[in-house]
Structures are given as C-alpha cells and as structure tokens.
Amino acid sequence: MLAIFVAAVLYAAAGVLSFDISCNSNVAVYWGQNSGASGSLPYQKPLGAYCDDDNVDIILLSFLYILKGTGGYPVLNFANICDYTKNASVPVFPGTELMHCSDMGVDIKKCQSRGKLVLLSIGGATAQLNSDAATFSQQVWDLFMEGSSPYRPFDGAVIDGVDLDFEQSSQMNIIQFANNMNQLYKTGTRKYYLTAAPQCPYPDANLGGLLAQAHVDMAFIQFYNSGWCDNSKFGLPLWPESMNYYMWDAAWRNNSFANPNIKLYVGSTAGQNAGNPSSYVSPSFFAAELQQLQRNYTASFGGAMMWDMSWAYGSTPNYAANAKQALMAGSKCGSPQGNCCSSKQPNPSLSRRRRSS
Ligand SMILES: *[C@@H]1O[C@H](CO)[C@@H](O)[C@H](O)[C@H]1NC(C)=O
Numbered sequence: 001m002l003a004i005f006v007a008a009v010l011y012a013a014a015g016v017l018s019f020d021i022s023c024n025s026n027v028a029v030y031w032g033q034n035s036g037a038s039g040s041l042p043y044q045k046p047l048g049a050y051c052d053d054d055n056v057d058i059i060l061l062s063f064l065y066i067l068k069g070t071g072g073y074p075v076l077n078f079a080n081i082c083d084y085t086k087n088a089s090v091p092v093f094p095g096t097e098l099m100h101c102s103d104m105g106v107d108i109k110k111c112q113s114r115g116k117l118v119l120l121s122i123g124g125a126t127a128q129l130n131s132d133a134a135t136f137s138q139q140v141w142d143l144f145m146e147g148s149s150p151y152r153p154f155d156g157a158v159i160d161g162v163d164l165d166f167e168q169s170s171q172m173n174i175i176q177f178a179n180n181m182n183q184l185y186k187t188g189t190r191k192y193y194l195t196a197a198p199q200c201p202y203p204d205a206n207l208g209g210l211l212a213q214a215h216v217d218m219a220f221i222q223f224y225n226s227g228w229c230d231n232s233k234f235g236l237p238l239w240p241e242s243m244n245y246y247m248w249d250a251a252w253r254n255n256s257f258a259n260p261n262i263k264l265y266v267g268s269t270a271g272q273n274a275g276n277p278s279s280y281v282s283p284s285f286f287a288a289e290l291q292q293l294q295r296n297y298t299a300s301f302g303g304a305m306m307w308d309m310s311w312a313y314g315s316t317p318n319y320a321a322n323a324k325q326a327l328m329a330g331s332k333c334g335s336p337q338g339n340c341c342s343s344k345q346p347n348p349s350l351s352r353r354r355r356s357s
C-alpha cells in the first residue's frame with residue numbers, strides 16, 4: 001500500500017501524463033503557419049519550445065499542403081521553420097520539393113516524451129488535394145510513420161497520426177484514404193489517431209462524408225470563419241441554436257458518425273486577426289463558453305482546439321493556458337485527487353445511447 005502510494009506521488013511529481021482521449025479537457029493547438037506574424041506578433045518558435053507547456057495536449061503540425069508535388073512526393077510548409085526558400089541550409093530530398101526537417105524530428109520526439117500527441121495536418125486553406133488514396137496513404141505511412149523510405153522528413157520520429165483539414169473539394173477519395181490509414185495503423189506497434197477539422201456548419205461540405213463513413217477519432221470543429229456559425233454567438237438569446245455545437249451533439253447522439261465515440265472539440269481563433277475578426281472571442285469569453293459546453297455535453301465534448309500557436313502565445317493571458325485552466329475545473333480526469341467529477345450525476349438523457357464496443 002505504501003509502495004503504491006509512493007509510486008503514485010512520484011509519478012505525479014514527474015508531471016508526465018500521457019494523452020488520454022477520454023478526457024473532456026484536452027487542448028489541441030495548430031502549429032506551423034505562424035499566422036501571428038500577420039498581427040505583428042513574435043514569430044512562432046521551433047516546435048520544441050512548446051513541448052514543456054502542460055496546457056497543450058495535442059500539437060497539429062500544419063501543413064502537408066500539396067499531396068502530390070514534384071517527383072510524386074508530398075510538400076510540407078511550416079512558414080518560418082524548415083523552409084529551403086528562406087533558409088538555404090534546409091535540405092530538400094533529391095527530385096522532390098520535400099524538405100528534410102531533422103530539427104523537427106528531434107522536437108517531435110521531445111514533445112511525445114512529454115506526453116503530447118503530435119499529429120501531421122494535411123490540407124489547409126491553400127492546399128492541392130490531388131493524389132490517389134492508395135499511393136498517398138502508403139506514402140504517409142512510409143515517410144512519417146512506421147513504414148520505411150529513403151525520404152524521411154522527420155528522420156526516425158514517428159508522428160501519432162494525421163489530421164485532415166480539407167477546405168476544398170479533393171480529387172482524392174478521402175474516405176478511402178482514411179480507411180487505408182486506419183488499416184495501416186493496425187499493423188503498427190502503438191496507438192495512432194485520425195482526426196479531421198470540419199467547419200462548423202453541419203454537415204461539413206468537404207469532410208461530412210468522411211465523418212459519416214470512416215472512423216475518425218476526434219473532430220476539431222472550426223467555430224470561426226463561417227459567418228453565422230461561430231463562438232461569438234455563444235450566450236446570445238437564440239443560443240444554443242445560434243452557435244451550432246448543439247447540432248454536432250445531436251448528430252453524435254443520433255449515430256451520424258462512423259465512430260460512435262468520436263470526440264468533438266470546439267475550435268477558436270486565438271487572436272483578433274487569426275481568422276475573421278468577427279469570429280474572435282476573448283480568452284475569458286472562450287473559457288466561459290468551454291465550461292458551459294463541457295458541463296452540458298458530457299458525452300460528445302472532448303475539449304478545445306485553437307488556431308494557432310503563434311496567436312495563443314501572443315495573447316495575454318496565453319489563450320491555450322486560459323482555456324486549459326477553465327477545462328480542468330470540470331475535467332473528468334487529471335485532477336490531483338482523481339475524483340473531480342464524482343459528485344456530478346450523469347445527465348440521463350445523454351446516457352441512453354448504446355455504444356458499440
Ligand atoms: C536553417 O536550417 C538549418 C538546417 O535545418 C538549421 O539548423 C538552422 O537553425 C536554420 N536557421 C534558421 C535561422 O532557422
């Protein structure tokens with residue numbers, strides 16, 4: 001008993017908690033596009049600078065934005081980090097436009113050793129989504145995961161999965177791609193994730209079919225840039241209808257998603273000009289919104305997503321830290337006593353749904 005107690009204390013003191021998808025208090029942040037530079041904020045730092053921040057659980061490397069570039073290989077872009085057009089020392093694999101980002105490989109391993117999930121996001125606003133699903137899924141596995149290739153942009157680092165941020169129609173069959181990835185994941189030595197970043201109108205024009213037909217672990221829903229459907233509508237007289245999380249939750253409860261346990265994240269812009277300024281909400285407003293959604297939508301809600309790291313860190317208070325603190329107050333897990341939520345009764349209307357195992 002004493003030994004167990006001591007071990008538990010040591011574990012807590014070490015502070016390394018590995019990612020838990022079942023928590024309702026996770027924070028996911030996109031890193032890579034340095035969008036704060038457009039607001040005169042300090043440039044994003046290399047990935048490794050964010051690994052020690054316990055407020056972030058998931059880092060989404062953005063983006064792999066050309067599926068099939070020169071030589072038939074994909075193309076990465078991380079703005080000021082690892083770009084051969086800005087830094088002549090960055091190597092490019094022969095016959096391709098694919099950069100060799102060894103420093104990022106080291107940082108990916110560092111973040112993973114701190115318990116973070118590191119996903120590679122595919123797509124973005126200016127993506128070229130032309131490939132075929134069979135070729136591209138095998139390439140992703142070989143270049144970034146447990147497959148092998150002479151071209152390994154992150155060397156031996158193995159990402160924890162891929163995120164699909166398709167914002168235009170794709171020439172690739174995205175459902176087939178997702179199914180292939182999930183098959184490849186099963187051949188691996190550890191757990192991998194597949195996620196997607198739909199816009200908030202339900203169902204999403206480009207990712208609706210994917211969510212309905214393929215197993216997706218988490219949806220990072222963009223409650224911004226869609227006019228009527230955004231975070232700023234939270235708390236208005238017509239809320240919850242006006243904000244639209246309720247519709248995602250309704251779809252979750254009526255089994256509209258291929259993965260009945262998909263976790264839904266509420267995405268926000270982390271700064272005034274990180275997206276459409278009318279979608280932006282302050283850190284305190286977002287915190288209050290998250291707490292209410294977390295309390296009400298106990299089954300579907302997974303946490304918060306934000307765009308992007310440069311804005312979150314340029315914000316006072318830090319946008320990610322503020323959201324994490326709000327979420328931890330009502331978290332199902334990770335509280336020091338491990339019993340944060342035992343006094344809360346599950347809402348019976350939310351527990352009725354049957355789960356496939
Ligand atoms: C340029 O690239 C090299 C090789 O990846 C890297 O070591 C160096 O830090 C980069 N310089 C800047 C200013 O980013």
Ligand SMILES: *[C@@H]1O[C@H](CO)[C@@H](O)[C@H](O)[C@H]1NC(C)=O
Nearest residue numbers: 202247248250251252254256
């Ligand atoms: C499930 O809910 C969604 C969101 O409200 C709705 O669009 C869809 O039609 C519903 N499907 C069924 C089968 O009821």
Ligand SMILES: *[C@@H]1O[C@H](CO)[C@@H](O)[C@H](O)[C@H]1NC(C)=O
Nearest residue numbers: 239240246249296297349350
């Ligand atoms: C709370 O969630 C239920 C469904 O789970 C929904 O019908 C209701 O509108 C929600 N209320 C608010 C204020 O979000």
